[in-house]
Amino acid sequence: MSNTKAQTSAQRRTYVLDTSVLLADPAALRRFEEHEVVLPVVVITELEAKRHHPELGYFARGALRMLDEMRVTHGRLDTPVPVGDHGGSLRVELNHTDATSLPSGFRLGDNDTRILAVARNLADEGHQVTLVSKDLPMRIKASAVGLDAQEYRGEAIGDSDTGYSGMAEVEVAAEELDELYDDGTLDLAEARELPCHTGLVMLSERGTALGRVGPDKQVHLVRGDREAFGIHGRSAEQRVALDLLLDPEVGIVSLGGRAGTGKSALALCAGLEAVMERQQHKKVVVFRPLYAVGGQELGYLPGSESEKMSPWAQAVFDTLGALTSSDVVDEILDRGMLEVLPLTHIRGRSLHDSFVIVDEAQSLERNVLLTVLSRIGANSKVVLTHDVAQRDNLRVGRHDGVVAVVEKLKGHPLFAHVTLTRSERSPIAALVTEMLENVVV
The missing domain is CATH 3.40.50.300 (P-loop containing nucleotide triphosphate hydrolases)
Structure with missing residues (x-):
């Protein structure tokens, strides 16, 4: 048991989040499993400033409400509070803001500097720190000062899912193509496995046809002569x-x-x-x-x-x-x-x-x-x-x-x-x- 605990402790990382992460996904606070989440206090200040933003205000308020619920439940947030069911924790970091740990060119006194300083100082104390941001320049800055930096992908899809084009190509018998042109629909086994409204390019020895998969999983004919306001596909x-x-x-x-x-x-x-x-x-x-x-x-x-x-x-x-x-x-x-x-x-x-x-x-x-x-x-x-x-x-x-x-x-x-x-x-x-x-x- 002690070896397992030691291994878990060694694998546990400290994720320092910047404001862009919470504006993209307020629930990010709960998405880091068994790891430690650290919010520099300046992130709270930036969320406050975004509360009435016409596009981002809704998400800033959502993140602040979630933090307030944790405060009510646990009393204070400047010490780690449990998050989720996997042993994770969260805390608002009030200290570790000394910018002297950064190269002189990074000591600008702005909010990015304060966030970088927190991450750099925690790393210098032996924490396995990763700075997480949706902001590309911020990730570049973090790497420049020797920090591990990652784009927040909690609300993103996996790499294997990025290729959906909405189109597919299938080979069919000439008789099936005739049926599609005659009836306007066709029951095709390959189409039943495809997402609804996938476009189909159907190839046969006698020609081609276009269709799309309907909600009924039937293939519906797509006519090439359709027009909209005078233009054709x-x-x-x-x-x-x-x-x-x-x-x-x-x-x-x-x-x-x-x-x-x-x-x-x-x-x-x-x-x-x-x-x-x-x-x-x-x-x-x-x-x-x-x-x-x-x-x-x-x-x-x-x-x-x-x-x-x-x-x-x-x-x-x-x-x-x-x-x-x-x-x-x-x-x-x-x-x-x-x-x-x-x-x-x-x-x-x-x-x-x-x-x-x-x-x-x-x-x-x-x-x-x-x-x-x-x-x-x-x-x-x-x-x-x-x-x-x-x-x-x-x-x-x-x-x-x-x-x-x-x-x-x-x-x-x-x-x-x-x-x-x-x-x-x-x-x-x-x-x-x-x-x-x-x-x-």
């Missing part, structure tokens, strides 16, 4: 995506893919088709996150809110202008059928009778995305467009955020995902996009 993925976007029974559609694959154009045209032609919704609402290239937030730009949003809204109008005439664009705007808003406006709203597009969703943290989805009201549809290779929010890793949401929801009858692969932009843009894909972490 060019590739198999685009045609399946268009079929899903125009299906009122699918409430959430995720469109992934690199820049130039047509995600935004398909979503926008499907929305306008649903609003103007089919009259299934009253308006199209496009939400864009407030991150520019490099992670700059909207608040740093001068001018009024409409002036600040202009560059973000212009991307939507550029897409629309390339698809239709200026007269049609003017009509859409005059009739109030299209809104482009910052994502901060979604909290507190319930979006009824709307075709909602969340553009550039790869820059949103998982909890923010779930908040967005919770705002969707009656008779509304939401489309997430994303390219995980172009994340502008440094707190969002490649394997969390929208990727984790896709993995959680795939297979549900209300949800569908398709990754688009064929670039519709110029050869130059396609080349540069491919180069960026190879260097982005």
Whole structure:
């Protein structure tokens, strides 16, 4: 028994969490099994400062409430309190803030310095310390001062689950293909094992067909001649995506893919088709996150809110202008059928009778995305467009955020995902996009 205890003690690590972890997942406090969790007191201060933030305030308050529940239960948090059923503990660290343990270039007196100092001083005392952060620069700083640093992955999916494209390829008999074209549906054994709404490219000796797996596990024919607001799908993925976007029974559609694959154009045209032609919704609402290239937030730009949003809204109008005439664009705007808003406006709203597009969703943290989805009201549809290779929010890793949401929801009858692969932009843009894909972490 004593040997087992000694081995457990030797394997026990001290995880120092920064604020970004709790803003991504307040329940992170309970996710470290038998290990010790240390919160530098400055993290509490930063959570307090974020309490009324339009996007992150909800999660800051959730983390503070969880800490307060522990305080009520155990009396104080400056000494280790038990967490979970595996022997883990948590404490708020009031000491170990002496920055002289850091190289002189890191003694800046800011909050990052205080968190790094706590981790470095605990490591110097013999603790097996790992600094955990969602913030890429923070992890780089920690490594630079000799600390083990890890990205928080508690709410992320596993590496083996990141390849879901929403498409599959199967070989079928020519007679089965004929049945699909004649009846519109086909009972296919291979399809029963696939998630609902997976697109299928079916190959036979006499030709090919497109279909998708329905909630009944039958294969339903996807017609190549479907159009939305005048555009047709060019590739198999685009045609399946268009079929899903125009299906009122699918409430959430995720469109992934690199820049130039047509995600935004398909979503926008499907929305306008649903609003103007089919009259299934009253308006199209496009939400864009407030991150520019490099992670700059909207608040740093001068001018009024409409002036600040202009560059973000212009991307939507550029897409629309390339698809239709200026007269049609003017009509859409005059009739109030299209809104482009910052994502901060979604909290507190319930979006009824709307075709909602969340553009550039790869820059949103998982909890923010779930908040967005919770705002969707009656008779509304939401489309997430994303390219995980172009994340502008440094707190969002490649394997969390929208990727984790896709993995959680795939297979549900209300949800569908398709990754688009064929670039519709110029050869130059396609080349540069491919180069960026190879260097982005």
